[in-house]
Amino acid sequence: MKFLRKLPCIAVILLLASCAPPNIPLQPLPTLKKAVAPAPPAIEKKNVHISYPKKGIDSTALEENTTVKGGFKVPLNSRVVISVPVEQQEVNSRSKEDTPENADNLFQTAENFSQAEQEIEKSLLRKGFTVLDRSKFEAELRNRRTEDRWVKTTKAKEEEIKALEEQRDAKRITREEYVEKLQDVESKYTVFEKNGTRAAGDRELVDIGELIRAAERGNVQADFILQVNRFEVGQISDKRVYLPDNKLMKGIIDSDLKILKTLEAENKATITKPGYFGYLNAKLIEVKTGSIVWVGEHRVESSDATDIFVDLSINKVPSNVAAVNKVASDYNRKLAELVDRAKKEARTVGYVNYDIKVRNSAKVRYDAIFNELSSMSPYNLSYPQWQYVYEISAPKVSPAFPSANELRDRRRDAEKTGNYNSFLALKDYAIEHQNGLAKTVSKQLISTIPATEY
Numbered sequence: 328m329k330f331l332r333k334l335p336c337i338a339v340i341l342l343l344a345s346c347a348p349p350n351i352p353l354q355p356l357p358t359l360k361k362a363v364a365p366a367p368p369a370i371e372k373k374n375v376h377i378s379y380p381k382k383g384i385d386s387t388a389l390e391e392n393t394t395v396k397g398g399f400k401v402p403l404n405s406r407v408v409i410s411v412p413v414e415q416q417e418v419n420s421r422s423k424e425d426t427p428e429n430a431d432n433l434f435q436t437a438e439n440f441s442q443a444e445q446e447i448e449k450s451l452l453r454k455g456f457t458v459l460d461r462s463k464f465e466a467e468l469r470n471r472r473t474e475d476r477w478v479k480t481t482k483a484k485e486e487e488i489k490a491l492e493e494q495r496d497a498k499r500i501t502r503e504e505y506v507e508k509l510q511d512v513e514s515k516y517t518v519f520e521k522n523g524t525r526a527a528g529d530r531e532l533v534d535i536g537e538l539i540r541a542a543e544r545g546n547v548q549a550d551f552i553l554q555v556n557r558f559e560v561g562q563i564s565d566k567r568v569y570l571p572d573n574k575l576m577k578g579i580i581d582s583d584l585k586i587l588k589t590l591e592a593e594n595k596a597t598i599t600k601p602g603y604f605g606y607l608n609a610k611l612i613e614v615k616t617g618s619i620v621w622v623g624e625h626r627v628e629s630s631d632a633t634d635i636f637v638d639l640s641i642n643k644v645p646s647n648v649a650a651v652n653k654v655a656s657d658y659n660r661k662l663a664e665l666v667d668r669a670k671k672e673a674r675t676v677g678y679v680n681y682d683i684k685v686r687n688s689a690k691v692r693y694d695a696i697f698n699e700l701s702s703m704s705p706y707n708l709s710y711p712q713w714q715y716v717y718e719i720s721a722p723k724v725s726p727a728f729p730s731a732n733e734l735r736d737r738r739r740d741a742e743k744t745g746n747y748n749s750f751l752a753l754k755d756y757a758i759e760h761q762n763g764l765a766k767t768v769s770k771q772l773i774s775t776i777p778a779t780e781y
Contacts, residue, residue: 351676362705364655371643377573379635393623393775401778407551408459410538440558443765450773467541487512510619542614557608560761566600589717601728602629605764607772625772632767639722646716654710669696729753
C-alpha cells in the first residue's frame with residue numbers, strides 16, 4: 328500500500344528527468360608552460376692599449392743639419408764661452424715672475440733655456456772643453472758698449488747668406504766651403520768705429536766680431552764661442568694619427584669590420600698626437616781666427632723623447648634583445664588569449680539555460696581552441712640569431728699634455744675657486760716635460776761637435 332502511494336511521485340521525477348537539458352562533456356585544457364626568452368649573450372669587453380714608442384734620435388737628420396769645417400776637431404781643454412742671443416736675454420729678464428697671475432706667459436722659453444744651457448755645458452765638458460762662466464763674458468760685452476760700435480747692413484748680409492745656403496743645399500759648394508764663405512760674409516758687413524756709444528740691449532750685441540773681441544780680452548780669454556742663434560720650446564701643431572693603421576688595432580678591426588665602421592661613424596678613428604718641440608740653432612766660432620768651425624740646428628718633439636699611449640674600450644653588445652624577447656612575449660600573449668577564450672566557451676557550454684544549439688556551437692569553438700592549444704609548445708619557438716653592435720669609448724691619449732688655452736682655462740677656474748693646486752700641478756707637468764726636451768735637443772746637437780779623443 329505504501330508503494331502504491333509513492334508511484335505518483337516517482338512518475339513525476341522520471342518525467343522531469345526526461346525533460347532536463349543534456350550534459351555536454353568538455354576535454355580539460357592542456358597544461359602549457361609560458362615561453363621564456365633566451366638570456367642575451369654576455370657583453371664582450373675588450374680594453375685596447377695602443378703604444379707609439381718614442382722614436383729616439385734621428386742620426387741621419389741630425390748629421391744632415393750640421394756642418395763642420397774640414398778636419399776640425401776640438402783640442403782638449405779648449406776654453407769655451409756660451410753666448411746667448413739678445414732676444415733670449417730679454418726673455419729671461421721679462422719672465423722672472425712665475426705666479427698664477429702670470430700664467431699666460433707660461434710658454435716663454437726662459438726657464439727652458441736655463442735647462443738647455445746646463446745640458447749644453449755638460450755636453451761641452453764631455454767633449455773636453457773647459458766651460459767659462461758666461462757672466463764674465465757678458466760683463467765684457469757691456470763694457471764694450473762705451474768703447475766700440477759695430478754697424479751691420481743686415482738686409483744685404485741676409486741675402487748673401489741665403490744665396491750661400493741655396494748653393495749648399497743644391498750641392499754646388501761643399502759644407503766646408505759653405506762654412507768658410509759664411510765667415511767671409513760675417514766679416515764683410517761689419518765696420519769698427521772708435522769712441523762710439525750704444526744703449527744697453529741694442530741688438531748689435533749678437534755681432535760675431537764684437538763677440539770675438541769680448542771673448543779674447545779681459546778675464547775671459549776664450550778659445551771658442553758657442554753662439555746660440557735661436558732656442559725655442561713650444562707646442563707642436565696638430566698631428567693626426569689614424570688608429571686603424573696601428574698593427575694591434577688593425578688585427579682587432581680585421582675580426583669584424585663593424586668596429587671600423589663604428590670608429591669612423593663616431594669620429595673616434597683619428598686622434599691628435601699631443602706634445603711640444605725643442606729647437607736649437609748654434610754655431611761654434613774659433614776666437615783666434617774668427618772662423619766658424621761648426622754650425623748646427625736640431626729639433627726634438629715629444630714623440631721623439633716620450634712614449635705615447637692610447638687607451639680605449641671596445642664592448643660587443645647584443646643589439647636585438649627586444650626582437651628576441653618579442654618572440655616569447657607574443658607566444659605568451661597568444662597563449663593567454665586562447666585560454667581566456669576557451670574558458671568563455673566552456674561557460675557557455677555549461678550554462679543550461681542556453682539553447683542547446685548555442686551550447687553545441689560553443690563546444691565546437693572550444694574544441695577548436697583545445698586543438699590549437701594542444702599544438703602549441705614553448706620549446707618549438709624559433710628565435711632570431713643574435714646580432715651585435717660595438718660601443719667604443721673615446722680614445723684617451725697619454726701623456727695628456729696641456730695646451731696654452733687649457734692652462735689659461737684652468738687658471739681662471741682656480742681664480743674663481745681660490746684653489747690653485749690642480750692648475751699648478753698641470754703647469755709644473757708641462758714645464759717639466761719642456762725642460763726635458765730642452766735638455767735632449769741640446770745634448771744631441773752638441774754631441775755632433777767633433778772632439779779630440781781623450
